[in-house]
Amino acid sequence: MSKKIRTEAVDHLFEAILCLKDKEECYTFFEDVCTINEILSLSQRFEVAHMLREQKTYLDIAEKTGASTATISRVNRSLNYGNDGYDMVFARMKGQEGEQ
Secondary structure: OOOOOOOOHHHHHHHHHOOOOOOOHHHHHHHHOOOOOOOOOOOOOOHHHHHHHHHHHHHHHHHOOOHHHHHHHHHHHHHHHHOOOHOOOOHHEEEEEEEE
């Protein structure tokens, strides 16, 4: 079952996200747009992806993040067979760290 993600509504949402200027604005916007659990789930998956790229074991990841093995596996599948979105962001974040 494939859902079409590229819609006018999604474009509009992404344009709104791209307007955000700093972390504080992100908190303000995402707290209005998402539930706390949705934000925490997204952040958990992002942390799982980061730890997988650092070659951490499923057990270590589950213990640190509280993620289920199903979630860890799903994120791992995205890292291996997805659109390289995680890696693109990790590379940019690493570049920003070097600038500071």
